[in-house]
């Protein structure tokens with residue numbers, strides 16, 4: 537047999553972490569890496585946060601899992617925290633981002649298939665280079681062919697408009713349109729924030745036509761950008777939102793948030809999940825929310841984001857032939873490169889023990905744990921400078 541026991545869907549690299557310490561990962565052979573990938577925007581409290589560990593330990597000893605057939609004091613508590621801190625009135629818990637987006641898609645469709653709705657409105661307008669996950673519905677929601685190949689047929693009900701192009705989205709609207717599904721800041725697509733005009737325009741189109749504005753904040757949410765959720769930067773609110781990644785700080789957890797109006801189709805028996813919202817996940821989510829959902833922490837992230845960004849802007853001035861620009865918000869930053877970004881990302885990882893994430897549009901994603909500080913930023917620039925200097929000389 538030549539297939540590996542782990543189904544070979546990931547081209548895994550040679551880094552094999554076995555331990556995490558704050559902002560570092562330690563490999564099987566003892567090599568230490570500076571982790572500015574954070575499990576792709578997941579480990580926002582770093583790798584050995586005593587509060588998160590303690591919360592999970594205590595809950596594991598008390599009660600790990602019960603069915604959603606029973607009442608959930610743990611779920612009510614975390615849902616209430618999210619309701620208090622966001623636009624939402626109600627929350628459905630999931631175990632991943634794709635499931636949170638699935639729940640969001642179902643909520644948007646069910647809004648129109650409710651008795652007060654217009655049942656022919658079944659289509660969501662989504663955007664080019666989006667990433668919404670790897671289930672059939674979420675790959676169907678993205679125009680990226682590399683995710684479709686081999687998995688036909690796609691699910692119907694998605695129209696692709698160009699990201700950040702309001703006129704294009706408007707031109708695809710019809711009496712079948714149910715709403716818009718968009719990452720306000722594209723992650724995988726290359727850390728591309730939607731413009732104010734684009735996001736405000738979608739909100740207005742949704743308001744004027746009784747459509748659902750659905751945000752996928754799986755990557756940009758949970759304090760990553762210096763606000764609890766990225767929609768706050770735009771001064772508008774979505775009707776439905778998917779969140780995951782950072783919300784469990786490394787424990788698998790996601791959620792679909794909605795207003796009361798948007799959730800009108802999600803009554804008894806319409807949706808479910810065996811694990812979703814189990815007490816262990818709720819304990820992790822609560823520990824994360826307690827750490828990040830306050831002005832002190834959020835302002836710190838915003839301040840660190842400013843410092844990291846201005847240092848990056850200064851730095852790229854030294855290598856005008858390699859780097860084009862810095863974009864993003866808070867500690868969700870992208871370095872758009874003029875030369876191919878993927879080999880440089882590999883070079884930083886393998887030769888300088890610096891972990892970042894490659895992304896679309898020739899961009900290097902820089903996603904430090906939100907608890908990283910100036911010491912980690914200094915180490916980051918030491919590694920990045922050494923990496924750029926050796927790469928430049930070799931290239």
Ligand SMILES: *Cc1c(COP(=O)(O)O)cnc(C)c1O
Pocket residue numbers: 632633634635637667668669670719723724752753754755756780781
């Ligand atoms: C990662 C991601 C997802 C999918 O999350 P999973 O937990 O991998 O299912 C969905 N949307 C966005 C924007 C993401 O970055």
